[in-house]
Amino acid sequence: MYTGHCCEPTIILEAVASQDLWIWHAFFEMPESLNDINVLDRSPIFAALAEGRTAHVNYTINEHEYTMRYYLADEIYPNWSTFVKTISRPLGTKRKYFPSKQESARKDVEQAFGVLQSRFVIVRGPVRYWDEEMLAYIMKACIIMHNMIIEDEGAMNLRFDHEHEVNSFISVSHGEIPELHDFLQTHNRIRDRATRSQLQEDLIEHLWEQYGNEYNL
Amino acid sequence: MNHSNFNFYDAFDFDDNTPMFAFQVATVVVAEEESNNQGQRTRYRGFILGHNIVNSNIKEGELRLFNDYFAKNPKFTETQFRRRFRISLRLFLRIANAVKAHNPYFKQRTYALGVLGLSCLQKVTAAHRIVAYGIPADLTDEYLQIEESTGIESLRAFVKAIVEVFGDWYLRTPNEADTCQLLSIGEQRGFPRMLGSIDCMHWK
Numbered sequence: 001m002y003t004g005h006c007c008e009p010t011i012i013l014e015a016v017a018s019q020d021l022w023i024w025h026a027f028f029e030m031p032e033s034l035n036d037i038n039v040l041d042r043s044p045i046f047a048a049l050a051e052g053r054t055a056h057v058n059y060t061i062n063e064h065e066y067t068m069r070y071y072l073a074d075e076i077y078p079n080w081s082t083f084v085k086t087i088s089r090p091l092g093t094k095r096k097y098f099p100s101k102q103e104s105a106r107k108d109v110e111q112a113f114g115v116l117q118s119r120f121v122i123v124r125g126p127v128r129y130w131d132e133e134m135l136a137y138i139m140k141a142c143i144i145m146h147n148m149i150i151e152d153e154g155a156m157n158l159r160f161d162h163e164h165e166v167n168s169f170i171s172v173s174h175g176e177i178p179e180l181h182d183f184l185q186t187h188n189r190i191r192d193r194a195t196r197s198q199l200q201e202d203l204i205e206h207l208w209e210q211y212g213n214e215y216n217l
Numbered sequence: 218m219n220h221s222n223f224n225f226y227d228a229f230d231f232d233d234n235t236p237m238f239a240f241q242v243a244t245v246v247v248a249e250e251e252s253n254n255q256g257q258r259t260r261y262r263g264f265i266l267g268h269n270i271v272n273s274n275i276k277e278g279e280l281r282l283f284n285d286y287f288a289k290n291p292k293f294t295e296t297q298f299r300r301r302f303r304i305s306l307r308l309f310l311r312i313a314n315a316v317k318a319h320n321p322y323f324k325q326r327t328y329a330l331g332v333l334g335l336s337c338l339q340k341v342t343a344a345h346r347i348v349a350y351g352i353p354a355d356l357t358d359e360y361l362q363i364e365e366s367t368g369i370e371s372l373r374a375f376v377k378a379i380v381e382v383f384g385d386w387y388l389r390t391p392n393e394a395d396t397c398q399l400l401s402i403g404e405q406r407g408f409p410r411m412l413g414s415i416d417c418m419h420w421k
Binding site for chain 1: 303304305307308312347348349350351372373375376377379380383384387388390391395399400402406407408409410411412413414415416417418419420
């Protein structure tokens, strides 16, 4: 029905997961010939950032200033300043240490997918039984229940009572709608390669400074 | 045929031993009624003359499910429940209650024949099994006594209700407290200002 780049019907779920396997962002697309990257282009996750709807915070790593937060990603993601990727052929101890740390943190999302699939086998099975609307509902419901289980089992030391907090707590920082100029600026900043490689360098240094002594090889 | 004066309940004894007979009579009555209302068919037409009737013993299914998992002294322990449902008993009941409160479809109703229909637990369990085990819908009628079409119907209502009731909270964009927590976790792991890891999964 929805033939993807794997030459068979496929639905792509793009997700962001944290260490406790909570899935923070889930976005899926069904039309034909999508791969991870053009799903990313349609994904609302960076749209919010580019529209200035998330608070900008300045922070310093290794004496360089950054304004945006980032996600850990694998190699096929583009070189944007919002992704920190691994180094494929690292040279030198310091550069070897970075990928090991990056990959051990990045596996969260893989693990979350694995847990999701084993908890809700329907997500692993064939999709062709259902119509598009239903697929979206099933996928969302599975992710919601997945997150509920995580909360229920207390993997994440959630410090609030969901029943009471539901109404009062949902307030994401929604800034004003920015001018086109601002939008373009942020858009470019997300896709800025220079910042990205600088960030990677700084993280290498940062990790090495912090944990390098634990690493004996 | 005008059967407004025809007292169905007095005429037939709805004893547990004779449900088959009652269903057969019902089939005839419904079929006659239908032939009178030609052209105004609704989606649910009840029994259709000539169709094979499966007498699923709904009550038995409900009782068995209840005694197995939800009774005061259930047959299976909570650990077994957790393992089979992939969800704790407490959370399962919370979901079932929320779903029932959200959509009257999950309330136990009485059929036109005066028989109690499927219970909320049966419908939710059926939907949950299809999702969790990935079983085809027609397998639900063996243990839960839910017909294939009702199983699918339950699943549709179930996932919709879950998304509508819990979606706002459990699929929220990280709010400020969440972001702070995510960032501090990231910081502890040596990635200051990291929000999480991103990837794609393929559902084929």
